[in-house]
Amino acid sequence: MKPVTAMHGRGLAMAIAAVLVVSASVKGSPADPPGKSPPPSSYAPVNEPDFQTTLSRMSSAKAGIMQRQKTLLEQRYDLSDRPLQGVTMDRKKPVQGGVRVKLKAGTSWDQLASMSPADIRAKDLFPAGFMPLPHPNHPEGGMLFPHFEIERVKQQDNRDLTRFDLDFDLPDAFLPEFPPAIYLTTRTDLGDVSKGQLVTLDNYYQLFNGLLNPKQLDGLRLLLTPFPQQQFNATADRRSLRPSQGVACFDCHANGGTNGATHLVGDIRPQEFRHRIETPALRGVNIQRLFGSQRALKTVEDFTEFEQRAAYFDGDPVIATKKGINILDRGSQVHDMAEFQELLDFPPAPKLAWDGKLDPAKATQAELHGQEIFFGKGQCSTCHTPPFYTDNLMHNLQAERFFKPRLINGMMAGGDGPIKTFPLRGIKDTPPYMHDGRLLTLDDTVEYFNLVLGTRLTADEKKDLVSFMLTL
Incomplete structure (x- = not known):
């Protein structure tokens, strides 16, 4: 065994001191007294608490949170x-x-x-x-769907978009018609090509095969395909009772229109400064040159790719990797999705x-x-x-x-x-x-x-x- 020299002794002392400093910073110090909240971070915590503990805590708090929002609206x-x-x-x-x-x-x-x-x-x-209107639970945020969308998706796709911690807040009377009609710029003679149905993976092929070209048809399939998202995924820090396949683009943009689903913009920090987003209709994207309420994305391809890579996970790539980010190929999948979106027309205006x-x-x-x-x-x-x-x-x-x-x-x-x-x-x-x-x-x-x-x-x-x- 080698003797401890003076230099080795100083190094050992420094290492012990470093451990003590780190330990003190974890437990709290005069600069960071016990009970004081840490400064806000751009990153969400990666290590989630026990799911059953979270479920119990957030489910029990739900009634009070929803009553607070109801009181605000009234x-x-x-x-x-x-x-x-x-x-x-x-x-x-x-x-x-x-x-x-x-x-x-x-x-x-x-x-x-x-x-x-x-x-x-x-x-x-x-x-x-x-x-400005807050999210029903602004400190928590996340995608939130009206009940009529939740029930129809359950029926057709056997997916559950229910959150155990929150319900949608605005009354149905003030939300868009459901499901919206679909009008195509390429076939204005057909009127509503959805035939009054909510288009999902369950019926899209029957409704659109022969009406769209193969690229557009596959683009529609991808817009209807659920992918992991911040609140709806398979990890223990999800907000759905069971592990979830995720959400589809057309879960919010129902039939290429909107069902009024809400979320928080992913671009702003800290949390209290984030804006609530009311889902806009995708009708008429072919004539639009800016996408996202504030993001100023320049093409619908940019918007489609951005949503999947960033907005689905609150702009946090660390969380996205953990929860199951879906990397779409820009040259084929994103292009095909955009090609279908650009066919969505405004409703007729006979006057x-x-x-x-x-x-x-x-x-x-x-x-x-x-x-x-x-x-x-x-x-x-x-x-x-x-x-x-x-x-x-x-x-x-x-x-x-x-x-x-x-x-x-x-x-x-x-x-x-x-x-x-x-x-x-x-x-x-x-x-x-x-x-x-x-x-x-x-x-x-x-x-x-x-x-x-x-x-x-x-x-x-x-x-x-x-x-x-x-x-x-």
Whole structure:
């Protein structure tokens, strides 16, 4: 055995000291006292707790979390079932009408419209329903599906998209028609090619074989194929009761449209600053040049690949590898998926002429007046230009001028930043509105933009503007 020299002794002492420092940092130190939360990290923890412990803890907390969100929604909105007379979506689901955002006591819309943003902010009069909408459990987040989607997928694909910790929050009356119709740019003569069915792996081949070319047909198959995702996978830190095959693109974008499913944007940290996402329809992606509400991805191929590689796992490649990332081949699979998506058309709008504006012979006076407001005093066409009513740009409305930032159910309500201009074609079929679904009706959107843009529309102008948008 070799004797311990002075140098060896110093090295041994240094090693022991290092171990003691590491041990102290784990247990807590004066710089990191016991009980203090560590600073937020961009990475999620990889080592999951025991599944049964997590299941028990989160299941027992579910009722309280959902009641908290229900209370918030009831404070913000009138959630009664009050559809517009004679106005329906593609398959005759009634369209909800009226302003549903509640005002602070003692105020009116005209009064608010006459005030400056600084005054509204100082007096805290900005309607709560105009502020960003939190996820039902914002600190947790994750994909969350309406019950009607869950039940239909169970029936057709024998998959369960139920989360043991959360239920969807918005009432069905304010969600899109289910299942949406599918219109193809290549076969406008056929109308709804889904024939009223939810397209899944169970029936896609029967419905589309002979209607699509082989590349498009395989692209549709991939869009309907479930792949592992953050909450739905086989690991012990999933949020489904049983190990899950995962989710498919068309679980949220049902029939290439939307079912209103919600999630949190994967691009922002820390957690409380992340935005809720309300699933947009994929109809008309062939004319769009930006994808993702804020990501500004430049092609639908970029978007498709990004979703599978990053968004499915909250932008965390470590977790993605653990849970089962699906690497799609860009040159074949991604291309085929994009080729099908680019066939998805907007629904018919029989009152519009070739240029996207109203045919005077088919429109009512109220609709024509609403069109005049849209292209004039209302300033809507500044961003929403015909024929598809988008400028394919991003804009920052700076709505934070009207309120002081605050924490709402675990979400920091502040500035939205630049958001893409979503097309307005088919707008009546895709409630709720804004990127996070904070506006339940078109009447709410008119009041929101009337205030934020300072257009000071009259009651009749607002009403007719809604009438015009219903024709789109």
